[in-house]
Amino acid sequence: MQQTIPADMAELTTHAEQELAEVSERRESAPDIEEIRKRMPQANGDQDAW
Amino acid sequence: MTGNIPAAPAVVRAAAGSGVGGAPLPAALLDEQDRHPWAEVSRHARQRLSAALPVMRDEVTSYADSVFGLTSGFFYLPAAQGRCWGLRDEHVLGELLTVLALGHCHYVFQDELIDEGIAPAKLCLVSDTALLLYLDGLVDLRPTESTRYRRLHYDTYATYCAAILRDLRHRSGLVPYTASELAALGDKAAPGTVALHMVADLAGRADRAVPASTALLRLCTGLQLVDDLKDAVEDLRTGNRTWPVTAALSAYDELDAADPERVRAAVVGCGVAAGSLRLACAAFGEAAALADAADADVIADLARVWHRRAAAELRQLEALGLPGT
Numbered sequence: 178m179q180q181t182i183p184a185d186m187a188e189l190t191t192h193a194e195q196e197l198a199e200v201s202e203r204r205e206s207a208p209d210i211e212e213i214r215k216r217m218p219q220a221n222g223d224q225d226a227w
Numbered sequence: 228m229t230g231n232i233p234a235a236p237a238v239v240r241a242a243a244g245s246g247v248g249g250a251p252l253p254a255a256l257l258d259e260q261d262r263h264p265w266a267e268v269s270r271h272a273r274q275r276l277s278a279a280l281p282v283m284r285d286e287v288t289s290y291a292d293s294v295f296g297l298t299s300g301f302f303y304l305p306a307a308q309g310r311c312w313g314l315r316d317e318h319v320l321g322e323l324l325t326v327l328a329l330g331h332c333h334y335v336f337q338d339e340l341i342d343e344g345i346a347p348a349k350l351c352l353v354s355d356t357a358l359l360l361y362l363d364g365l366v367d368l369r370p371t372e373s374t375r376y377r378r379l380h381y382d383t384y385a386t387y388c389a390a391i392l393r394d395l396r397h398r399s400g401l402v403p404y405t406a407s408e409l410a411a412l413g414d415k416a417a418p419g420t421v422a423l424h425m426v427a428d429l430a431g432r433a434d435r436a437v438p439a440s441t442a443l444l445r446l447c448t449g450l451q452l453v454d455d456l457k458d459a460v461e462d463l464r465t466g467n468r469t470w471p472v473t474a475a476l477s478a479y480d481e482l483d484a485a486d487p488e489r490v491r492a493a494v495v496g497c498g499v500a501a502g503s504l505r506l507a508c509a510a511f512g513e514a515a516a517l518a519d520a521a522d523a524d525v526i527a528d529l530a531r532v533w534h535r536r537a538a539a540e541l542r543q544l545e546a547l548g549l550p551g552t
Contacts (some may be wrong), residue, residue, distance in 0.1 A: 184249075185441060186410050189448070192509045193406035196502035200474050201403075203498040207478040213549050214492035 250535040252300035253528035255311055259303040262317070262326050271321070272328035275364075279356050286349045292483025294335050294350075295328040298426045300529065301450075302327065304443075305419070312435065317369060321427060326364030333358040341391060342465055356365045368425055383461040384394035386417035397468040401477055404470045409496060409506060412455075413447030420444065438521035442514050446530045453537060456503045459494045460487040474499035495544070501552045504541040508534055 251257075272295045277284040296302040305327065306320045314320065338352035339346040362380060366373035394415075395407050422442035427436035455462065457470040462472050464484035473493050476482055478497035482490055494500045511534035518527035544552045 186407075186445075188291055188508075189410040189445070189509055189513055190406045193409040194292060196506050197406055197409070200502050202499045204474075204478045208496050208549075210479055210489060210492050210496055213496045216490055216547060216549055217488070217492055218360065218547075 235251055236302070249441040250532045250539070252532060253307075255307040255524060255525045255528065256303050258301035259307040259310065259320075260300070263303070263306070263321050265292065268321075268328050271325040275325060275329060275360055276332070276353060276357060279360060280353065283349065283353055287353060289309035290332070292407070294332050296331040302331075304525060304529060305422035305426050308423065308439065309430055311525050312427060312430035312522075314426055314430040314495065316429075322364065322368060323422065326361050326368075329357045329364065330418075333361060342467055344465075365421065365425060369428060370405065372428070374442045376421060376425065379424055380418060383417040383420055386414050390414035390417070394467070396471075397473060398466055401473055402468070403477075404473060409452070409470060410448060410510075412451040413444040413449070413510070415451065416444060416447035418449075432522075435521050435523060438517065439523035439526060442517035442521055442523055442526050442530070445510055445517055446514035446526060449507040449514065449530070449533055449537065452503045452507040452510065453533070456494065456500060460484055460490045463490055471499045471503060474502075495549055498552075501541065501544055503536050504544065507537045508541065510539060 269292050273287050273290070276287045280287070303324070306323055309320065309323070333354050336346050336350045336357075339350075362377065365380075368378045369376065381446045390411065393411075396402060397404070420436075420443055423443060424433075424436040424439050427433055427439065452470075456471050458467075459469070459471040459475065461467075461484070462469050463475075463482060468476075475490065475493040479493045482493055484490060511530045514530035515527045517532065518524070518530060
């Protein structure tokens, strides 16, 4: 679905492109999930933002 | 989560001062909450629904506060912004909060149905009436302009539908997100801007309505990014392919919602956790700047609060020194 980008959203869209590119680059070399799991703290149960 | 909408103020379930990073809510929101306590708002909403549908009185009485919006700061945003613009009629502000709670009741049902594919049957029966009471109550605040506000509702609802359609497109598989989709995540809150138009008009600040609405939607993009990150496990379970879920599944095979720690690790490892928080910070920063330009101090303050919260969480994530951050 093509989406028109409002002019005032151009900056955030550019930022989003950068973040998408970084995530995409990592996909082929994603670190071992168990390594991350061992070092992560427990979820803190924060509530929704909305 | 689909992300409720503030008109139907979806709104913040967190009690004042809680949330990511712990930055307290703006004083104007807390003040509005003090003036119109949640117990009072939800009681009025239940009474309104029960009066319209006496046969459903027991059902409506049984609803948890969350069905009507809870005591969040976000729920009080339109009223607080209206007061900031000079609206002082407590009856009008109280009525606005009641109708927003009714709208929330409708969208709780709609969100649950969209997200889960199933919703409580009795809530289904109540939902349509809740929407009608919301719309009728809202336009009654300024009956001479009722056609315009209904038109605004239809227009903003169309924006909401377009946003939901973009979400649904991702459920057909691992469909990559586009930058414009991420930047417009806040569009799901578009119907909430009708209340902002209403308070701007009532306060004699009609010229502020459009720029303030733009700021609000940018704020909501940030909120959606934060929520999607937090809800990744649940969204994986329900098949809601948000950006965090899609990115995690693209990087790691065989993620199972029954193993939430593994899912959260995947969300960090693929880089989408840090990316979401950085993008949320950018959205909150833009929202604050847009709100400042619109003289919408309450929106600006709330955007800054969330910028601090997201930035604090990003710092915590980075401090762990994990790959992906």
